[in-house]
Amino acid sequence: MKPAAFDYIRAASVEEAAEIMAKFGARARLMAGGQSLMALLNLRLVEPEVVVDISSIGSLNAIRIDGSSVEIGAAVTQSDLLDWPKLKEELPLLALALPRVGHFQTRNRGTVCGSIAHSDPSSELPLCLAILEGEVELRSTGGTRRLKASAFQTGMLATAKAPEEIVVAARFPRRKPGEGYTFREIARRHGDFAIVALAARASASGVRLAVGGVADRPAVLDLGGAQGAALADALNAFAWEMGGNDDIHATARYRRELVRRLGPKVIEEARACLS
Amino acid sequence: MPILKARERHPVTITLNGRPAGGYAEPRMLLSDFLRQELGATGTHVGCEHGVCGACTVRIDGKAVRSCLTLAVHADGKRVDTVEGLAGEGNKLSVLQEAFRRHHALQCGYCTAGILMSLAHYLEINPQADEEQLREVIGGHLCRCTGYTQIVEAAVEAAEMMRLNKPADS
Numbered sequence: 001m002k003p004a005a006f007d008y009i010r011a012a013s014v015e016e017a018a019e020i021m022a023k024f025g026a027r028a029r030l031m032a033g034g035q036s037l038m039a040l041l042n043l044r045l046v047e048p049e050v051v052v053d054i055s056s057i058g059s060l061n062a063i064r065i066d067g068s069s070v071e072i073g074a075a076v077t078q079s080d081l082l083d084w085p086k087l088k089e090e091l092p093l094l095a096l097a098l099p100r101v102g103h104f105q106t107r108n109r110g111t112v113c114g115s116i117a118h119s120d121p122s123s124e125l126p127l128c129l130a131i132l133e134g135e136v137e138l139r140s141t142g143g144t145r146r147l148k149a150s151a152f153q154t155g156m157l158a159t160a161k162a163p164e165e166i167v168v169a170a171r172f173p174r175r176k177p178g179e180g181y182t183f184r185e186i187a188r189r190h191g192d193f194a195i196v197a198l199a200a201r202a203s204a205s206g207v208r209l210a211v212g213g214v215a216d217r218p219a220v221l222d223l224g225g226a227q228g229a230a231l232a233d234a235l236n237a238f239a240w241e242m243g244g245n246d247d248i249h250a251t252a253r254y255r256r257e258l259v260r261r262l263g264p265k266v267i268e269e270a271r272a273c274l275s
Numbered sequence: 276m277p278i279l280k281a282r283e284r285h286p287v288t289i290t291l292n293g294r295p296a297g298g299y300a301e302p303r304m305l306l307s308d309f310l311r312q313e314l315g316a317t318g319t320h321v322g323c324e325h326g327v328c329g330a331c332t333v334r335i336d337g338k339a340v341r342s343c344l345t346l347a348v349h350a351d352g353k354r355v356d357t358v359e360g361l362a363g364e365g366n367k368l369s370v371l372q373e374a375f376r377r378h379h380a381l382q383c384g385y386c387t388a389g390i391l392m393s394l395a396h397y398l399e400i401n402p403q404a405d406e407e408q409l410r411e412v413i414g415g416h417l418c419r420c421t422g423y424t425q426i427v428e429a430a431v432e433a434a435e436m437m438r439l440n441k442p443a444d445s
Binding site for chain 2 (some may be wrong): 001002003004005006007008009010034035038039041042043049051053055079099102103104105106108109189190191
């Protein structure tokens with residue numbers, strides 16, 4: 001349970017980190033809060049030559065409102081965002097989901113962008129990014145690009161980020177007036193990875209549901225105004241489409257059943273929040 | 276951009292419980308191992324070593340974090356507080372520690388140091404904490420002896436005593 005040997009570099013700026021990543025590529029790993037990567041290192045599931053610590057880069061430690069989005073820098077911890085005074089007003093879904101991300105003790109170091117970059121299929125923040133159609137900003141010595149959540153999230157612990165690229169920020173669209181949100185998850189213990197997590201957003205144009213923990217990445221479904229039997233049929237088809245896998249926590253069948261059972265509840269709750 | 280080379284030991288200096296402390300660490304050395312093996316501060320216990328059990332929780336710059344998910348070299352220059360720093364003058368137990376003793380909130384004591392450090396931080400930032408909030412904080416720890424009931428009771432009582440500014444042994 002000890003990491004294999006690696007070189008350690010504490011990057012002082014994004015430019016410096018980008019140069020290091022350009023040189024080492026897949027042989028290096030970026031670390032912000034380390035709450036996913038340190039576990040992988042300790043278990044020797046990854047053995048990088050170099051670990052690049054970006055947590056003390058000041059320019060990445062900022063939450064700012066930029067037009068219709070809230071931009072969260074790569075060094076911002078989950079606790080920092082939870083303590084942001086405008087969170088409930090601007091990102092109500094994240095206000096609901098963040099207390100379920102790990103524990104108090106891991107949120108104190110774990111970053112918002114780190115969780116998104118790690119891309120565990122049952123983690124909450126990638127799910128929020130997916131349903132809100134947020135973006136990820138990637139930086140390398142070649143420049144900057146922004147990817148929509150749907151383009152960024154490519155599978156289990158897999159993203160469209162190139163090895164030399166750095167996730168420098170996540171951008172979550174701000175709440176629009178008259179939208180309602182809910183978030184529910186089933187886990188063995190509060191703070192554990194979700195067996196299934198569901199988020200719903202209701203607006204005048206209809207309801208959208210997102211599910212984590214079943215497919216290999218967050219799955220999003222627009223349900224319009226579907227009710228009753230039509231809603232049940234749509235959720236059943238959605239559950240089969242996501243498939244899911246058996247693991248030590250739950251069977252795929254149980255996960256699909258949670259979607260069928262909890263889906264209508266979270267949708268109803270989100271509609272009830274509509275103002 | 277100094278590179279700390281693998282397989283070489285680098286000086287790491289921290290402020291441990293208010294006093295300067297230093298040792299040497301390879302980049303891969305965990306803070307938990309640095310505290311125990313380099314500094315001899317064995318009050319911090321090591322359980323799962325992947326962030327799940329919470330036994331190794333310490334405070335870095337005031338915040339409760341897992342020392343097994345932190346590199347020693349990352350902590351260089353920072354303030355680290357461990358269970359050894361909780362008691363006051365003459366080893367007088369803190370309000371929180373005394374509540375744990377009174378409620379038998381520990382048996383083997385393996386998980387206790389981590390739980391105390393989490394609660395010490397949480398009660399500092401949220402002195403109005405209620406039982407549900409305290410349960411959530413304790414939820415970040417595994418205890419295989421107590422069944423948690425007495426831990427929750429001790430935490431709730433400590434919170435109340437701290438709010439009323441009562442001394443530990445009252």
